[in-house]
Amino acid sequence: MGSRASTLLREEEIEEIKKETGFSHSQITRLYSRFTSLDKGENGTLSREDFQRIPELAINPLGDRIINAFFPEGEDQVNFRGFMRTLAHFRPIEDNEKNKNPTASEPLNSRSNKLLFAFRLYDLDRDDKISRDELLQVLRMMVGVNISDEQLGSIADRTIQEADTNGDSCISFQEFIKASLVEANINNTSFNHLTKKIKILMGAFFINATEANLLNKLA
Amino acid sequence: MMAKMRFVRRVSSLPEFGLLLLVIFVLLEGSLLPLGAASSTSKSCEEAKQGHTEVHNFTKKAFPVLGVDYGHIKNPFEISLWVLLACLMKLGFHLIPRLSSIVPESCLLIVVGLLVGGLIKLAREEVPPVLDSKFFFLYLLPPIILDAGYFLPIRPFMENLGTILMFAVIGTLWNAFFIGGLLYGICQISNSDLTAIGILPCLLFGSIISAVDPVAVLAVFEEIHINELLHILVFGESLLNDAVTVVLYHLFEEFSVDGSVTVLDGILGVISFLVVALGGVLFGAMYGFLAALTSRFTSHTRVIEPLFAFLYSYMAYLSAEVFHLSGIMALIACGAVMRPYIEANISHKSHTTIKYFLKMLSSVSETLIFIFLGVATVDGRHSWNWIFVTMSVVLCLVARVIGVVGLTFIINKFRIVKLTTKDQFIIAYGGLRGAIAFSLGFLLKEDHFHMRDMFLTAIITVIFFTVFVQGMTIKPLVELLAVKKKQEAKRSINEEIHTQFLDHLLTGIEDICGHYGHHHWKDKLNRFNKKYVKKFLIVSERSKEPQLIAFYHKMEMKQAIQLVESGGGSKLPSAVPSTVSMQNIQPKNPPATTKPAERVLPQLSKGREEEIRKILRSNLQRTRQRLHSYNRHTLVADPYEDGFSDLILKKQRMMAIDKKVHNPR
Numbered sequence A: 001m002g003s004r005a006s007t008l009l010r011e012e013e014i015e016e017i018k019k020e021t022g023f024s025h026s027q028i029t030r031l032y033s034r035f036t037s038l039d040k041g042e043n044g045t046l047s048r049e050d051f052q053r054i055p056e057l058a059i060n061p062l063g064d065r066i067i068n069a070f071f072p073e074g075e076d077q078v079n080f081r082g083f084m085r086t087l088a089h090f091r092p093i094e095d096n097e098k099n100k101n102p103t104a105s106e107p108l109n110s111r112s113n114k115l116l117f118a119f120r121l122y123d124l125d126r127d128d129k130i131s132r133d134e135l136l137q138v139l140r141m142m143v144g145v146n147i148s149d150e151q152l153g154s155i156a157d158r159t160i161q162e163a164d165t166n167g168d169s170c171i172s173f174q175e176f177i178k179a180s181l182v183e184a185n186i187n188n189t190s191f192n193h194l195t196k197k198i199k200i201l202m203g204a205f206f207i208n209a210t211e212a213n214l215l216n217k218l219a
Numbered sequence B: 001m002m003a004k005m006r007f008v009r010r011v012s013s014l015p016e017f018g019l020l021l022l023v024i025f026v027l028l029e030g031s032l033l034p035l036g037a038a039s040s041t042s043k044s045c046e047e048a049k050q051g052h053t054e055v056h057n058f059t060k061k062a063f064p065v066l067g068v069d070y071g072h073i074k075n076p077f078e079i080s081l082w083v084l085l086a087c088l089m090k091l092g093f094h095l096i097p098r099l100s101s102i103v104p105e106s107c108l109l110i111v112v113g114l115l116v117g118g119l120i121k122l123a124r125e126e127v128p129p130v131l132d133s134k135f136f137f138l139y140l141l142p143p144i145i146l147d148a149g150y151f152l153p154i155r156p157f158m159e160n161l162g163t164i165l166m167f168a169v170i171g172t173l174w175n176a177f178f179i180g181g182l183l184y185g186i187c188q189i190s191n192s193d194l195t196a197i198g199i200l201p202c203l204l205f206g207s208i209i210s211a212v213d214p215v216a217v218l219a220v221f222e223e224i225h226i227n228e229l230l231h232i233l234v235f236g237e238s239l240l241n242d243a244v245t246v247v248l249y250h251l252f253e254e255f256s257v258d259g260s261v262t263v264l265d266g267i268l269g270v271i272s273f274l275v276v277a278l279g280g281v282l283f284g285a286m287y288g289f290l291a292a293l294t295s296r297f298t299s300h301t302r303v304i305e306p307l308f309a310f311l312y313s314y315m316a317y318l319s320a321e322v323f324h325l326s327g328i329m330a331l332i333a334c335g336a337v338m339r340p341y342i343e344a345n346i347s348h349k350s351h352t353t354i355k356y357f358l359k360m361l362s363s364v365s366e367t368l369i370f371i372f373l374g375v376a377t378v379d380g381r382h383s384w385n386w387i388f389v390t391m392s393v394v395l396c397l398v399a400r401v402i403g404v405v406g407l408t409f410i411i412n413k414f415r416i417v418k419l420t421t422k423d424q425f426i427i428a429y430g431g432l433r434g435a436i437a438f439s440l441g442f443l444l445k446e447d448h449f450h451m452r453d454m455f456l457t458a459i460i461t462v463i464f465f466t467v468f469v470q471g472m473t474i475k476p477l478v479e480l481l482a483v484k485k486k487q488e489a490k491r492s493i494n495e496e497i498h499t500q501f502l503d504h505l506l507t508g509i510e511d512i513c514g515h516y517g518h519h520h521w522k523d524k525l526n527r528f529n530k531k532y533v534k535k536f537l538i539v540s541e542r543s544k545e546p547q548l549i550a551f552y553h554k555m556e557m558k559q560a561i562q563l564v565e566s567g568g569g570s571k572l573p574s575a576v577p578s579t580v581s582m583q584n585i586q587p588k589n590p591p592a593t594t595k596p597a598e599r600v601l602p603q604l605s606k607g608r609e610e611e612i613r614k615i616l617r618s619n620l621q622r623t624r625q626r627l628h629s630y631n632r633h634t635l636v637a638d639p640y641e642d643g644f645s646d647l648i649l650k651k652q653r654m655m656a657i658d659k660k661v662h663n664p665r
Helices: A002-008 A011-021 A025-038 A048-052 A055-059 A063-070 A080-090 A111-122 A132-143 A149-163 A173-186 A188-195 A209-218 B002-012 B014-053 B071-095 B097-102 B105-122 B133-150 B154-159 B161-189 B199-210 B214-224 B228-258 B263-295 B302-322 B327-345 B348-379 B386-411 B421-429 B435-442 B452-480 B493-513 B518-537 B547-565 B606-617 B644-662
Strands: none
Touching: A011 A025, A011 A080, A025 A080, A025 B493, A048 A055, A048 A063, A055 A063, A055 B493, A055 B518, A063 A080, A063 A111, A063 B493, A080 A111, A080 B493, A111 A132, A111 A173, A111 B493, A132 A149, A132 B493, A132 B547, A149 A173, A149 B493, A149 B547, A173 B493, B071 B097, B071 B105, B071 B348, B105 B214, B105 B348, B105 B452, B133 B214, B133 B228, B133 B302, B133 B327, B133 B348, B133 B435, B154 B161, B154 B228, B161 B199, B161 B228, B161 B386, B199 B228, B199 B386, B199 B435, B199 B452, B214 B228, B214 B348, B214 B435, B214 B452, B228 B263, B228 B327, B228 B421, B228 B435, B263 B302, B263 B327, B263 B518, B302 B327, B302 B348, B327 B518, B348 B435, B348 B452, B386 B421, B386 B452, B421 B452, B435 B452, B493 B518, B493 B547
């Protein structure tokens, strides 16, 4: 599949993707070969079934939600551009990007966009708030079936009460950032762990203390 | 008015004065009693001889109402006296407020040791060989290492394992060869009797002095509250370099006797290192599993549960030492492996017992080690050689700095969160040497190494330098450089959910990309653990509890404990039935500012509540450990972390219940 993959992807496309997402040339080609290996129908797009065929994803509690995140609103197929756009959120922030032109639009893997991505995984109805029910759904997925609804409910209540600052018993994006940023500042190592050792492509939610300015803008 | 104040001050210092008197009394007793012992034993010896020869002349003596027989209890008495002295010293230091913030405890303890050694010498008594290597390695060191291993924060440790291993293995090797090689060169250049020292003894010295010491690092770093990353890097390095030290030491000791080294020996050395390190870890893991398995069946004999934890760990250490494997790594592996399973199986009280006992033992051990270091300094036969000693100190520092800088340069290519210059400085500066180096030097045989005394002197000088100079100045330096400190964070359920969420998310993305990275393998290990290992090692009903639930229950329990200890739990509205969860109990002093919560909280049925309480009492598997249990002095770090905002939460809930009660739907 290797040689076929590289001929199908034209240089101009690679350049465009590079500009849009910030991945390097080798990263893009590698991901393209992965894309084509997943694409059993060989029509240049991936459907939900293609994703579900990945065995580990099937047992991942958040599997369905992650798959949904790849597909734009209402569509059932995702092409390579869309695939890369979603993955771009997970690229680690390089040092040389920090000095870029501040008026340019925010890169896909900026801290706020990463958190927005995570936030959207909770917030299915896209009302920019995580309600108690949405939280319960996620908790239920992560915890399994053996725990009673009441227990889960009390956990959800406590979570919301800890994060909720304006008393609307929902978690807004700002509150979400605050609750997750607390962890980031304290445990940079947990984010190191999330980003370490992935030599080729996988960064993740890399939150650097020097981006505290960004926090002030958002908070 | 002034006179009254002065009087009050004198009176308030009376208890401290009394303590001081007590300490002096203990010291005198310790040094003078052996004198009395010497005379009384000789007397009883004579009497025995007389009795023997005069067996026929049986003279009837008056029945002794009171007699003195010190020799009978000599050893336990002296040991107890030393331990008592150590504990009193600890007490004393913390009573003097300003002293403990300027001078780290380790320095003070060494000074006390010097004083005591001096006192004993003044009394012209023979100073007991307290820092006997066997005693040190078999009894004093294991508690400290077990404590470190049991409470090791696994997640940061594993995240930075690559970096830690680089520093531990390559850094120590670099140190050993650099110091040993350059010292040899200097010895050759200097026109004195130093030229007689061969390259191998020099390398041996280098390997002894090169290892960062966990005891010293623990003692100093504990007081400076540095951020988690640096703490785990330096501390992890000090633990893992034991394997390197063991191999190098044995290697050079063997070859110093033989006199030469071949390439084959070098290769064997490398293989030996792998065997020592991995073998130690294997032994530890084995014993850890045994301990976990045993704890599964202890539900009827709760009282001896803690003992299993200690015994298995100690056996792991001893077994590893039998085969000359790394005992320290065995202990760490045993503690880290058995912890999650043991905590799920044993009762809450046993868990507390283990925690307190470990902290107590390691605390006393550490204190004793430093005191004995002081005593041994006074006692030792010293052979001071300006060139050798000063050059070893200088070379130690230089080697450490070059090593850290060089390694960081390489490591940063692979790390995402790079180590800054400040971090490098702290890592280099935190490379303290301690009692392990001294004990290893002490083990050298006199007949093989005629320069043993000089080595010991040099080792002690390096130890003193690092502990005193570096130990004392690291705290102001940390302040000066504004190094990030450890954040006292409340462990919130948000954090826990978020962490797990991100783990799942990143594992999923990795799977989509087909990249089998860090998360993938961690996930696989977790699944294996959940499916097979837990079922085998944990009492059946607790093995299925998801981590999130366990964490939540632990939080609730802490809140409950805090509530009870603060004397709250009163003022429950009478109309509300007693089957409410922890959330609805009002604390004693609710703060003034509150916000009414509009939601209605779910009521728990009585059965459910009992179930939760039962789960609350057990201790939980795999809750991720942040560094809360590191502090040697306060053990109650956990329950008292929740503070103000928890009270607000409770008040909110109280208001909700109130509203519900007064406006029934």
